Amino acid sequence: MIGITQALAPALAEKGITINAVAPGFIETQMTAAIPLATREVGRRLNSLLQGGQPVDVAETIAYFANPASNAITGNVIRVCGQAMMGA
Structure with a gap:
């Protein structure tokens, strides 16, 4: 999605359309509440805020x-993402 967003931006801009993405x-x-607690804690701790969004x-x-x-x-x-250490 990141690549598509960046690739389409110039062509769409000519038509007065903006395109952006949220990662x-x-x-x-x-859904994440169904993940085992230990795994959720890892997800929370992999960013600077030390919490899930x-x-x-x-x-x-x-x-x-x-x-x-x-x-x-x-x-x-x-x-x-709270400045996640991995991801997009």
Whole structure:
């Protein structure tokens, strides 16, 4: 998705369209709650904040990209990951 986002940005910009991507890290959801506790703890500790993100963190990032205030941003990837040590 990162490559597609960056590759499409110039062509879409010619049409007045912006394209960006959000790359979530370990997010605390019902799905991740089903992961064994020890594995969840590893996911939480693999970032600078030492905690999992919340779905609202991802949602607010997406909402920003949907807002006209972000119309000068295109071809970018925002990592919502607490500065994860691995991933996107």
